[in-house]
Amino acid sequence: NAGVTQTPKFRILKIGQSMTLQCTQDMNHNYMYWYRQDPGMGLKLIYYSVGAGITDKGEVPNGYNVSRSTTEDFPLRLELAAPSQTSVYFCASRHPRTSGPFQETQYFGPGTRLLVL
Amino acid sequence: SQKIEQNSEALNIQEGKTATLTCNYTNYSPAYLQWYRQDPGRGPVFLLLIRENEKEKRKERLKVTFDTTLKQSLFHITASQPADSATYLCALNNFNKFYFGSGTKLNVKP
Numbered sequence: 001n002a003g004v005t006q007t008p009k010f011r012i013l014k015i016g017q018s019m020t021l022q023c024t025q026d027m028n029h030n031y032m033y034w035y036r037q038d039p040g041m042g043l044k045l046i047y048y049s050v051g052a053g054i055t056d057k058g059e060v061p062n063g064y065n066v067s068r069s070t071t072e073d074f075p076l077r078l079e080l081a082a083p084s085q086t087s088v089y090f091c092a093s094r095h096p097r098t099s100g101p102f103q104e105t106q107y108f109g110p111g112t113r114l115l116v117l
Numbered sequence: 118s119q120k121i122e123q124n125s126e127a128l129n130i131q132e133g134k135t136a137t138l139t140c141n142y143t144n145y146s147p148a149y150l151q152w153y154r155q156d157p158g159r160g161p162v163f164l165l166l167i168r169e170n171e172k173e174k175r176k177e178r179l180k181v182t183f184d185t186t187l188k189q190s191l192f193h194i195t196a197s198q199p200a201d202s203a204t205y206l207c208a209l210n211n212f213n214k215f216y217f218g219s220g221t222k223l224n225v226k227p
Contacts (some may be wrong), residue, residue, distance in 0.1 A: 004160075030129070031213065042163070042206060042217035050213055058214060090160050103150070105213065106208075108160030 003028050004109035006091050012115045013081040021076040021112050023091030031094035032074040033106065034058075034066065038086040043090060049074055081116045088113050119145045121205060123218035130197055130224055138221045140207035144218075147209035150190050151184055152221075155204045165192075171203040187211065197225045 007022045019021045025032065028072040035043035035058075045058030063085060065077040078085060089112045095105040122141045128163050140150070144215040153161035167174045167183045167190065174181045180193040194201050204220040 033215070035217075040125075040219065042123075042219040043208075045214055045216070048213060056213070059216070094158075104151075104166060104210075105163040106151070106153075106161075107149075108162070111160055 003027065003092055004093055005108050006089075006109035006112050008112060009110070010113045010115075012116060012117060013078075015081060015083065017081050018077070018079050019081070020113075021078075021089055021091075021105065023072075023074045023076070023109060024072050025091075025093040025107070026072065027093060027095075027107065028071060029093035029095060029107075030071065032068065033092040033094070034064070034074070034076045035090045035092065036085075037090060037111075038087050038102075046076065046089075078114075083116050086114060087115045119143075119209070119216045120210065121145075121185070121207065121209060121216055121218040123205075123221045125219060125226055126154060126224040127219070128202055129224045132197060134197055136194040136197050136201070136204050136223055138223065140190040140192065140218055142188050142209055144183070144208060145188070145211070147211065148190075150181075151208045151210075152179075152181055152190075152192050153204055153206045153208060153217075161206055161208065194223075197223075199225045199227050201225050 004025045034046040034050045045062045047066040049055045091109045092106045120143045152164045155161045182191045204222045206220040208217045
């Protein structure tokens with residue numbers, strides 16, 4: 001299994017441009033998450049999804065949109081990039097609530113570093 | 118709103134000693150708490166989960182305690198090694214959402 005993959009690894013955007021951050025998982029997890037991490041800070045939840053067709057806002061959703069058409073993919077859309085969106089973005093999927101040592105574990109992708117100038 | 122605090126100052130310890138990291142939270146009653154390790158330029162990696170009805174959980178050299186009265190979790194690494202140097206994050210759940218602390222950087226010196 002590749003786990004959680006994210007593309008691109010790094011991107012520079014101009015103010016006002018738009019882009020989509022891609023996230024794919026091959027573990028058949030229903031739950032998926034998008035976080036942003038600013039330097040020296042913890043992760044802030046942007047959006048999450050509990051299954052295909054179902055998404056909900058996290059702590060910091062403004063300026064972002066998501067969709068979940070399949071179990072595997074959970075893209076994050078930035079419509080009008082702003083310098084405040086300069087950050088590292090992590091996608092994660094969550095192990096289902098079953099018995100065993102890894103229940104409810106979140107698996108993270110390698111991250112996308114975004115710079116908005 | 119939920120507030121999660123971890124010591125923002127780096128913890129520097131000598132190899133072989135026990136490292137103890139703290140996670141405090143307010144305005145919140147999570148069903149469980151998780152600890153993650155994050156290396157520079159990488160995504161967090163899950164280490165341990167402890168539920169509200171558990172006082173202590175162990176995994177190899179790792180030990181986590183959870184005091185719901187104090188609203189505090191302690192994370193211990195015994196017989197620490199330089200390879201344990203990383204940033205450690207605690208995370209609390211609220212139904213389907215997760216809230217992370219800012220992390221504590223651990224430096225283990227040989």
